[in-house]
Amino acid sequence: MVDGLFWTDILTFAADTSHRIGAELTEKFGKLTAVRKADGSLVTEADQWSDREISRAIAQAFPDHGILSEETSHIFPGNDWCWIIDPIDGTTNFTRGIPIWGISLGLLYKGTPVFGYVHFPWLRQSFHGYWYGDSGLTGPTGAFCNGEAIRTSDDEPSLNHIFNLCARSTAVAAQPDFPCKIRLMGVASYNVLIVAAGAALGGVEATSKIWDLAAVWAIIQAAGGTIETLEPNPMFPLTVGKDYGDRPFPCLTASRPELIEVFRPWVQFIGDQVCEKYGL
Known part of the structure; x- marks a missing residue:
């Protein structure tokens, strides 16, 4: 269905495009004022510029691929292949x-x-990974940071290990005897990726959007970990024609599948609250 050259082209494109965009963004880092969008999230002119540039690059390199992006189109298209962008x-x-x-x-x-x-860009870290599931696709496998293979941790939870929260899940930290140390990075993708890299054992995201999760969903599983929803509906596959702009995805990340049920009792109430609020 696809050959090795296809995946080489995909990796080269993703690396070249994100590094080019990142180099421009570092010139504006810490210098712009954000405005609040209708959903409460923030946006700057840099987000919008990055979104346009990435979308233009995809359209030129892969004209038969669809695009769903945070700042432009939230409708999932009918193309077999689709890029989801968080600029x-x-x-x-x-x-x-x-x-x-x-x-x-x-x-x-x-x-x-x-x-x-x-x-x-500022951390000089680039993560990538391949996860084919039951798609029938074949190709390279594994998860990587700066070209070096990464794997999740096999450790058991302890107070010497990290569990990530998002800004809307801080109530988790108020529970006594939580089995790990708590950290907040402020970036949904990074929360998942430090689990993939073995630095943390898990994390919870309350209202992450599809553009927060699409890339890291493949990487965490390629590294040996997992993401599970905290709602009754599966996260994937996405539905053609559906608007995902206001759709939250409460989810739990763990370094291995066995830890999902260890952490779930501590965080499921976060998912229940999101489901009730958004009618999921």
């Missing part, structure tokens, strides 16, 4: 001069992610 994941960090922010590109096949690339 700046971590806009608050970006505007406040905090160096954890990145550019996220996820490639979906028939509605499910099979490749992800996330570049953090």
Whole structure:
């Protein structure tokens, strides 16, 4: 169905595009003022510029691929192949001069992610991975940071290990005897990727959007970890023609599948609250 050259082209494109965009964004890092969108998230002129540039590059390199992006089109298209773009994941960090922010590109096949690339310019870290599931696709495998293979941790939870929260899940930390140390990075993709890299054992995201998760969904699984929804509906495959602009995805990341049920009792109430609020 696809050959090795296809995947080489995909990786080269994702790396070249995100690094080019990242180099431009570093010139504006910490220098722009954000405005609040209708959904409460922040946006700057840099987000919008990055979105346009990435979309233009995809259209030129892969004219038969669809695009769903945070700042432009939220409708999932009918193309077999579709890129999901987060032009700046971590806009608050970006505007406040905090160096954890990145550019996220996820490639979906028939509605499910099979490749992800996330570049953090200021940290000089670039993550990518391949995960084919039951798609029938074949190709390179594994997860990588700066070209080096990464794997999740096999450790058991302890107070010497990290569990990530998002800004809307801080109530988790108020529970006594939580089995890990708590951290907040402020960037959904980075929260998942440090689990993929073995630095954390898990994390919870309350209202992440599809562009926060598409790329890292492939990378975390390629690294040996997993993401599970905290709602009754599966995350993937996405539905053609559906608007994902206001659709939250409460989810739990773990370094291995067995830890999902260890962490779930501590965080399921976050998913229940989101489901009730948004009618999921």
